[in-house]
Amino acid sequence: MKRMLTLFLAVVMALSLAACGSTTTPAASGSASGSAAGSSSGGKTYKVAMVCDSSISDGGWGAACYNAMIDAAKAQGWETAYTDSIAVADYASSIESYCQLGYDMIFLPGNQYSDATVQVAKDYPDVCFAVLNGSESLPTDNITSILPNADEIGYMAGALAGLMTKTNVLGFIGGMELDTTKAKLAGYEKAAKAVNPSISVLSAYAGSFDDTAKGMELATSMISEKADVFFGDASAVDSGARQAIDTKNGSGAIGIYDIGQPADLLGQNPCVICSVVTDNAGMLGLCLQAVEDGSFGNQVIYGSLENGCLSLGKFNDTLVSADVQKAFLGYVDQMKAGTFPG
Amino acid sequence: MSMSFAAEILLSTVRMATPILLVALAELYSERAGLVNIGLDGIMTFGALSGFMVCYLTGSPFLGILAGAAGGIAVNMIYAFCTITLCAEQIVYGMAVNIFAPAVAAFVYRIYFGVSSTLAQDTLMKPIAIPYLKDIPFLGDLLFHQTPMVYFAYLMVIFTAVFFNRTKAGLNFKAVGEYPKAAETLGINVIQKKYLASMICGALAGIGGAYLTTCYVNTYSDGIVAGRGFIALSAVIFGRWTSGGVLLACLLFGFCDALQLRLQVLSTSTPYQLFQMIPYAATLVALAVFGIKKAGPKSVGKAYRREER
Numbered sequence: 001m002k003r004m005l006t007l008f009l010a011v012v013m014a015l016s017l018a019a020c021g022s023t024t025t026p027a028a029s030g031s032a033s034g035s036a037a038g039s040s041s042g043g044k045t046y047k048v049a050m051v052c053d054s055s056i057s058d059g060g061w062g063a064a065c066y067n068a069m070i071d072a073a074k075a076q077g078w079e080t081a082y083t084d085s086i087a088v089a090d091y092a093s094s095i096e097s098y099c100q101l102g103y104d105m106i107f108l109p110g111n112q113y114s115d116a117t118v119q120v121a122k123d124y125p126d127v128c129f130a131v132l133n134g135s136e137s138l139p140t141d142n143i144t145s146i147l148p149n150a151d152e153i154g155y156m157a158g159a160l161a162g163l164m165t166k167t168n169v170l171g172f173i174g175g176m177e178l179d180t181t182k183a184k185l186a187g188y189e190k191a192a193k194a195v196n197p198s199i200s201v202l203s204a205y206a207g208s209f210d211d212t213a214k215g216m217e218l219a220t221s222m223i224s225e226k227a228d229v230f231f232g233d234a235s236a237v238d239s240g241a242r243q244a245i246d247t248k249n250g251s252g253a254i255g256i257y258d259i260g261q262p263a264d265l266l267g268q269n270p271c272v273i274c275s276v277v278t279d280n281a282g283m284l285g286l287c288l289q290a291v292e293d294g295s296f297g298n299q300v301i302y303g304s305l306e307n308g309c310l311s312l313g314k315f316n317d318t319l320v321s322a323d324v325q326k327a328f329l330g331y332v333d334q335m336k337a338g339t340f341p342g
Numbered sequence: 343m344s345m346s347f348a349a350e351i352l353l354s355t356v357r358m359a360t361p362i363l364l365v366a367l368a369e370l371y372s373e374r375a376g377l378v379n380i381g382l383d384g385i386m387t388f389g390a391l392s393g394f395m396v397c398y399l400t401g402s403p404f405l406g407i408l409a410g411a412a413g414g415i416a417v418n419m420i421y422a423f424c425t426i427t428l429c430a431e432q433i434v435y436g437m438a439v440n441i442f443a444p445a446v447a448a449f450v451y452r453i454y455f456g457v458s459s460t461l462a463q464d465t466l467m468k469p470i471a472i473p474y475l476k477d478i479p480f481l482g483d484l485l486f487h488q489t490p491m492v493y494f495a496y497l498m499v500i501f502t503a504v505f506f507n508r509t510k511a512g513l514n515f516k517a518v519g520e521y522p523k524a525a526e527t528l529g530i531n532v533i534q535k536k537y538l539a540s541m542i543c544g545a546l547a548g549i550g551g552a553y554l555t556t557c558y559v560n561t562y563s564d565g566i567v568a569g570r571g572f573i574a575l576s577a578v579i580f581g582r583w584t585s586g587g588v589l590l591a592c593l594l595f596g597f598c599d600a601l602q603l604r605l606q607v608l609s610t611s612t613p614y615q616l617f618q619m620i621p622y623a624a625t626l627v628a629l630a631v632f633g634i635k636k637a638g639p640k641s642v643g644k645a646y647r648r649e650e651r
Contacts, residue, residue, distance in 0.1 A: 055564035057452050059461030066457055085448065085564060177614070204606035205614040210565030213558050214603065217354055221604045224350055236563035239461050243560055263459035 046291065048073055049098040050082040050107040051091065054209050060235025061209065064262045065109035065132065068280030075281075076288040078104075091116035099124040105291050107132070107284060111179060114138055128296045130287040132280065133180050141297045144290070146283045148303035150180040152310055154187020155341060156276045157259045159331040161188070161229040162195030163324050164257055164273065170201045171227035173218050173241050175209040175234030184233050194341035195331070202227050206237045215240030223248050223256060230258045242269040254319060264313035273320050275313030283309050305336050351600050352484050356492060357558065359596025361386075361550045363495045365574035366581070366588045367502055368414075368546035373578060374506065375539030376519040378432045378643045381421055381439030383571030385544055386551035389414040391447035393552025394464055394562040395454070403467035403556040407491065407549055410556070414548015415541050417443050422540035426533060429645035440571075448564045461561040467491065489557045491549070498546070502585035515539070519639030522646045532646055547571070580629065582637045598624045 050069050054062040066082060073080045081103070083094050091113055098106050099120060105128040108117055117129050121143050131138060134145030161170045170192055174181045189201045202222050206214040215237035219230060223244070230245060232238040238260075245256045246269050260268070260275035283301050290296040303309030312332065315325055334340035365382050372379040379385075392413030397406030421439050424430040455462050467489045475486040505512040517525040518535045526532050550570075555562050573595060581587025598621035605617045 055448060057448065057455065057457050058563050058565075059459060059561065063457050063459045067459065201610070202607050203610050204603065205618075207614070207618050208565075208568055210563060211568040212561060212563060212566055213358070213554065214568075216559055217358070217600065217603045218607065220354070221350065221607045224346065225607055236461065236561070236566070239561050239563070240559050243463075265460065268460045 045079055046076070046104045046288070047079040047081070047102070048105045048107055048288065049080070049101075049103045050084075050109065051086065051094045051098070051113065052082065052084040052109055053086055053088070053091075053112065054084065054235060056082060056084045058209065058236045059239055060237075061109070061262065062235065064278070065107075065280060067263075068284055069107050071281035072284040072288055075285055076292070078288060088112075092119055095120045095129075096123075099127045104128060105130060105287065105296075107287075108134075109280075111135065117143060128287070128291050130284065132284075133178075134300075136300050139298050139300060144287055144297060145300045146280070146287065146303065147300055148278045148280070148283070148310060149305070150183035151187040152305050152335060153261065153276050153278070154184040154189075155191040155335055156305075156310070156312065156332065157184075157231040157261070158188035158191030158193075159195055159335075159340070160259060160274055160320075160328050161231060161257075162192035162199055163328055164320065165192075165196070165199065165229045166255070167226045167228045168196065168199045169226040169228065170199060171219065171222040171230040171241075172201055172203040173215055173222075173230065173232040173234055173237060174203065174205045175237055176207065177205055181233045184231075188231055191331075191341045206234055209235040209237060212236050212240035212243075216244040219244035220248070228256045230256070231261070232258075233261070239269075242271055245269070245271040257319065260313065266314045266316060273316045277311045277313045278303060279309045279311065305332065347604075349480070349484060351597070351604060354600035354603070355593060355597040356484070356488065357596075358599050359592045360492050360495050361553045361558070362570055362574050362577060362595060363499070363589060363592040364491075364550035364553060365547045365571055366577040366592055367495075367498055367585065368543040368550065369575055369578045370502065370583065370585060370588055371515075371539050371546070372543035373583060373642050374516050374519045374639055375536050376522060376639055376641045376644065376646065377422075377425060377536060377539060377543075378436065379418070379421060379540075379543055380433060380436035380572075380575060381418070381443070382547050382574055383567050383569065384439040384441070384443030385414045385417050385547040386554075386567045386571050387444040387447050388417045389548030389551030390555045390566055391451060391551075391562055392548070394555035395450075397552075397556045398462060398464040401465055403465060406464070406556040407467075407552050410548040410552020411545040412548070414546070414551065415544035418540050418544025418547070422537055422544075425645065426536045426540070429647055432643055432645075444564065444567075451562060451564070461563060463560045464556065466560050467557045491553050491557050494549075496589075499585045499589045506585070516639070519642055522641055526648070533648070536646070550574070576625070579638070580625065583639065594624060594628065595621050 052062055056062045056066040069080055086094050095106055095116055107130050109132045111133045114134055117131055121129050125142055129143045130146055132146045138145045172185050172188055185203055192199045202225055204218050219241035232241055242258050245258055249256055257273045258271045260272050262278040264275045264277050265272050283303050286301055331340050365386055389410035393406040393410030396409035397403050421435050424435045425432045469487050469489050472486040476482045506516055514530050515535055518532050522532045554566055577588055577591040580591040602617040602620040606614050
């Protein structure tokens with residue numbers, strides 16, 4: 001009897017493990033509008049799935065990419081599904097299981113999925129794969145790279161930070177040392193120094209995208225080294241950093257600022273002065289359209305200031321004076337023209 | 343600068359060591375009753391979520407801590423029932439809790455808060471200064487101007503030391519982990535003690551998790567525990583199953599982690615991976631110096647079958 005009960009509980013555990021470890025829930029909003037769009041594409045309802053190593057409710061990268069997929073799918077009338085919080089070893093098998101389920105496109109939000117994608121894509125020539133931040137050499141007949149310009153993201157944050165700092169010390173907190181993170185940091189530093197050559201940038205990595213407490217500790221120590229404008233590329237870790245900044249600012253005048261990304265974060269924390277917004281939904285929408293047209297593959301979709309896929313969020317008008325905004329927008333125009341930061 | 347640098351490192355050490363300390367004490371109670379619980383990460387995560395939800399809804403961090411404890415007990419009762427009553431393998435069920443509890447927490451958070459690009463924020467517990475003690479120069483403000491949960495953690499260390507070494511109840515408790523059959527012949531209710539240990543373990547680990555979301559950071563996100571449960575597990579072994587040893591182990595780890603984060607900021611050009619090694623390298627060195635002779639409870643990890651000979 002006891003043995004039976006043990007067995008039963010083990011099975012229950014195993015089932016809940018399989019069910020929860022990889023939460024495969026078709027998003028209600030996406031599928032609800034699926035019927036509406038079916039008409040536009042001759043009765044067929046297309047399906048897109050996202051496979052993600054971070055959590056989609058991380059208030060950062062995962063959430064931004066998931067919402068981008070939902071928005072793009074809604075506009076095109078696609079159905080969506082996702083699997084999140086998966087380990088590196090499970091990338092390929094998760095991608096493959098969506099291929100077997102008959103999904104038309106798999107969305108992979110990050111460069112880290114490139115190898116697994118190439119591996120699976122060979123066996124499923126009819127499935128389309130869109131890799132966000134994929135390299136320029138990645139695309140094949142059924143793989144497309146979506147490449148927001150990380151340099152420009154860094155330039156925008158750096159130019160604004162350079163104009164706003166009073167101590168000439170800036171902070172940057174990364175999650176992991178990814179190529180895109182390194183490019184953002186380099187751009188941030190370059191643009192800030194172009195604005196004001198005496199600026200120095202403190203940077204550190206939390207070694208995680210989830211450990212909020214580490215973000216708080218890193219920001220605290222940077223503040224004690226006089227950093228007064230922050231930018232980050234570390235999802236939930238960034239929210240810890242913003243908390244540390246708010247704590248330091250206290251209830252008095254706000255003297256330490258944060259620049260958000262990849263969504264418009266104005267209003268989330270009092271210290272946010274502006275955001276660098278990446279329109280992943282717009283770029284993903286181009287992929288969905290290409291799948292419907294049958295023109296998918298062998299393509300790199302660039303996201304830049306010029307084509308509007310990168311943009312600025314709203315300013316905090318009380319913290320960023322009109323003069324600074326004007327000077328900053330001047331730099332942004334130069335970026336579009338390719339003359340800044342030189 | 344050096345003064346404030348030292349002060350900040352100490353402050354940061356206390357902040358970083360407290361959640362690990364609470365959870366390591368949880369494991370100490372569990373192991374002293376013969377139950378290896380490697381599900382601490384899972385219990386902590388669930389405690390962090392229930393603490394956050396209650397704190398968010400009621401605005402009271404104290405209710406959040408209580409909810410964290412209750413959530414921790416609830417999760418650990420699954421483990422307790424399977425390993426104590428059903429005599430199942432402890433490691434396997436600990437691992438199952440580690441996978442099951444964070445997934446449930448992620449599910450609940452997502453149902454309630456949805457998926458947005460911003461995280462919900464709750465109110466944090468305010469630090470309370472202890473009169474007189476806080477006036478000690480340098481150390482006073484560091485050690486006696488903290489949230490009540492920090493004081494609670496350190497009082498628990500003292501209480502645990504006294505309980506296990508100076509009270510009859512504590513010695514009985516330890517006997518269960520050493521040689522349960524002998525304990526049973528002396529009239530100690532082994533099963534009851536093991537369940538009690540699991541409840542204390544669940545409560546303390548849940549509080550450790552809730553500390554993260556109600557005293558430390560004001561948001562909850564999946565993965566917030568970030569392996570602290572496993573660090574606590576090793577702190578118990580490192581601290582030789584005594585509360586004083588556990589305290590030292592947690593402080594050492596907290597100090598090294600605080601140090602590496604600061605060194606990263608001070609020396610941007612050095613590869614950060616080098617600094618991130620510090621806490622682990624220090625643990626290895628300390629283990630090599632102090633020895634890793636097994637000093638734990640003799641029957642830890644073994645199921646207790648009452649009617650078996």
